[in-house]
Amino acid sequence: MATQIRIGVFVVVAGIVLVVALAVRRTEGAKDEFRFDAAKLKDRNTWTQVNNDPYQMPAAVAALCAPVVLLEPESKKNPHAASYITVYVNKAGRESMFAKQPQRFPEGSIIVKEKFNSPEDRKPLLYTIMRKRAAGYNPKVGDWEFSVVGPNGTELRASGKLENCQGCHLTKSESDFVFRPYVTSQ
Numbered sequence: 790m791a792t793q794i795r796i797g798v799f800v801v802v803a804g805i806v807l808v809v810a811l812a813v814r815r816t817e818g819a820k821d822e823f824r825f826d827a828a829k830l831k832d833r834n835t836w837t838q839v840n841n842d843p844y845q846m847p848a849a850v851a852a853l854c855a856p857v858v859l860l861e862p863e864s865k866k867n868p869h870a871a872s873y874i875t876v877y878v879n880k881a882g883r884e885s886m887f888a889k890q891p892q893r894f895p896e897g898s899i900i901v902k903e904k905f906n907s908p909e910d911r912k913p914l915l916y917t918i919m920r921k922r923a924a925g926y927n928p929k930v931g932d933w934e935f936s937v938v939g940p941n942g943t944e945l946r947a948s949g950k951l952e953n954c955q956g957c958h959l960t961k962s963e964s965d966f967v968f969r970p971y972v973t974s975q
């Protein structure tokens with residue numbers, strides 16, 4: 790009888806340990822997961838708007854920078870229409886964004902590119918985002934993580950080492966894989 794109780798207690802304790810371990814692992818995973826809320830871009834303590842006037846992407850880039858048509862059904866109507874962008878950078882990335890000479894962005898930097906169909910539009914087509922992860926995350930492209938968020942500002946459509954984004958950004962290795970044509974002070 791005593792042995793049965795001991796086994797019972799052991800099973801219960803082992804179960805609790807397992808559940809706690811799984812819960813901890815899950816929160817650790819969630820910590821790294823990219824979360825975004827476009828409504829927060831208005832918070833000037835966290836975000837800096839990089840370009841004041843909407844920057845017009847060259848049409849060729851606009852068509853290609855919408856590499857994953859599936860991710861961007863809203864702009865499928867006219868893929869060759871010019872696109873306008875507003876770029877935001879968070880505190881961690883601000884200095885590198887406005888630096889005269891290109892410099893490596895520190896870990897934690899986030900750059901958000903908000904895309905519009907026309908300069909008057911208030912409703913964005915989507916957000917493309919680069920987040921600088923820890924060294925070793927994605928060494929081939931400066932440890933950047935690429936994400937696409939839908940027009941509602943929170944729906945994460947894709948995130949990670951997205952090949953279709955890296956293809957272009959790889960060509961800008963001399964400036965930490967960031968293009969920055971919209972920065973007027975550089």
Ligand code: HEC
Nearest residue numbers: 846853854856900902917918919935936954957967968969
């Ligand atoms: C066809 C090449 C191309 C592809 C593919 C591409 N980009 Fe870009 N990206 C650019 C160019 C060029 C700029 C500079 C601003 C502009 O003209 O839009 C840019 C700018 C950006 C910026 C602002 C930081 C910077 O580099 O100035 C972010 C963030 C970004 N892209 C994310 C993405 C994500 C996420 C994807 C994949 C869904 C992606 N890009 C795919 C060419 C590309």
